[in-house]
Amino acid sequence: MAATRRFVLGMAGAAAALGTIGRPALAQGAAGKVVVIGAGFGGATTARYLRRANAALDVTVVEREERFITCPFSNCVIAGFRHMEQITHGFDGLRKAGVNVVKGEAAGVDPAARTVTLGDGSRLSWDRLVLSPGIDLNFTGLPGYSEAAAEMMPHAWKPGAQTLLLRRQLEAMPDGGTFIVCPPANPFRCPPGPYERVSVVAWYFRNNKPKSKILVFDAKDSFSKQGLFQAAWESEFPGMITWVAGRDGGKVESVDAGAMAVTTAFGVQKGAVVNVIPPQRAGAIAHAAGVAAENGWCPVNPATFASTRVPGVYVVGDAAIAGAMPKSGSAANTQGKVVAAAIVDSLAGRSPAPPALFNVCYSLVTPDYGISVADVYQVNEKGITPTPDAGGVSVRTPTALNERKLEADYTYNWYTNITADIWG
Amino acid sequence: MAQTCYVCHGPDGRSGGPVASLAGLPREHIVRQMTEFRTGRRPGTVMNRIARSYSEEQIGAIAEFIATLK
Ligand SMILES: Cc1cc2nc3c(=O)[nH]c(=O)nc-3n(C[C@H](O)[C@H](O)[C@H](O)COP(=O)(O)OP(=O)(O)OC[C@H]3O[C@@H](n4cnc5c(N)ncnc54)[C@H](O)[C@@H]3O)c2cc1C
DSSP states (O other): OHHHHHHHHHHHHHHHHHHHHOOOSSOOSOOOEEEEEOOSHHHHHHHHHHHHHOTTOEEEEEESSSSEEOSTTHHHHHHTSSOGGGGEEOSHHHHHTTOEEEESOEEEEETTTTEEEETTSOEEEOSEEEEOOOEEEOTTSSTTOOTTGGGTSOOOOSSSHHHHHHHHHHHHSOTTOEEEEEOOOSSOBOTTHHHHHHHHHHHHHHHHOTTOEEEEEOSSSOOTTHHHHHHHHHHHSTTTEEEEOGGGTTSOOEEETTTTEEEETTEEEEOSEEEEOOOEEEOHHHHHTTOOOTTSSEEBOTTTOBBSSSTTEEEOGGGEEOTTOOBOHHHHHHHHHHHHHHHHHHHTTOOOOOOOEEEEEEEEEETTEEEEEEEEEEEETTEEEEOTTSOEEOOSSOOTTOHHHHHHHHHHHHHHHHHHHHHO | OGGGGHHHHOGGGOOSSSSOOOTTOOHHHHHHHHHHHHHTSSOOSSHHHHHTTSOHHHHHHHHHHHTTOO
16 A cells, blocks of 8 residues: 555656656646637647647637748748748647637636637637737837838838838849848847848848948847857958947937938938838737736746736746747747646646746858857746856857858758647 | 757657757667767757756756657
8 A cells, every 4th residue: 555655656756757858648637728829939839738738628729810920031031032831830730739729819818707808709718828929019119110101111020911011122122222220129029030131131132232231220239149140241241231239329219211211329311121120019918918017028937937917827928028038939939838838737736847948049141051049048046047158159160060051951940840849 | 858859859859851850769879969969079050059058867857758759
């Protein structure tokens, strides 16, 4: 009897230990209803890994779009070496995994009644709610910018029509034109994204419009993978790109879409094509649900991504305040796995297993030149921090290994594998 | 922890690209490669940075799990 009990306890211990590594795909835990808002990087991962961890769970994803277009590789579409269909994913993989996919707009959350109201007035009830709505653009954050202005000065920070608009403008631009890019202050979606965009557009110009220039007016004084990007700009596109730091007058004070002009401390600068990336905040549903703070983003428990504001609600991806983790698709993917495990544990009445948080951001400078930053994160009283003396960026000086070409190949590899993990 | 490897090595360790699949690799092979990446004896583009983030015990546990993937 005693031996049996010890054996059973031992098994439970082994199962818990395994939980920190990865769970076998069999039902182990209590049933329950989970609603996930958003079928993007964070939401689709969460839904899928919930079903893998416990096939007894009733998992519903609410998504306003018919298909998901990824921001990752949208810069390649803008530079002309990828097509929209290659970055568009349907939800059949989620359905096959046993996830209910509901097309609709989540309009409101009642945390007391534990329901979500959809745009058509229908209601879904939940035991646990996960929000992964991504970002909303703050059109009032920059004087002169608006949704109407974005038809002339695209942001292309939400993929789709905006991506194609920027592509068309760059194609129509005469050789010798100036392309102005205005990245926002921190925090924002995809810290290396603006600089990857500058790089691959420079590649397009080098091949097609070599007299053209790129001017980057930045709100910041430094940026992600800066040393690697700037070294690449010098070696690959000498003289083409000028980056102006915030402290040197790079901060954009206002824009005038009619005149295609940008005002900084330097004065007024006109561009043939102007890409304004405005400030951002968590998607509207996070604010409606009461999980967002004054600063526009959602505070969470760093070990579980449970909202610190509303019980039973979890926030992943760009909308969450995740310590040192960037707002990236990779980060949203590991956060989704952490939340799935935390919800399974919480429904089963177990304490959560230690979270495994990781990020990699690959960026392309040209189709054959890749760089990366990668970190495994620790969670402790300081919140989420990178593991010391590990992680970080690609080698500064490439060796006989030919790192830049290999990392370009591995950038495509990452896209193939992460999208298969999420929507495949 | 091993699920974080999937973004580059493929879901359940089955890669659709040039980075190697992990599914099917024996525990000892994974431990040896991870240790060599960690010490720098085996060069790489990114695995050295990743392997240095884990303790020996964590590498053992990750390898244990991956060895169960078919
Ligand atoms: C140009 C660019 C390049 C990038 N490149 C990379 C890269 O190379 N690597 C990388 O890791 N990351 C990259 N990113 C960042 C990445 O796209 C985001 O970090 C990631 O999409 C965040 O995932 P998420 O789940 O928070 O939001 P999303 O992926 O945006 O998903 C949110 C989903 O929720 C839906 N939704 C929102 N509100 C509602 C509602 N109320 N009702 C119903 N549905 C709703 C939306 O339609 C959307 O489908 C890039 C971003 C940009 C802009």
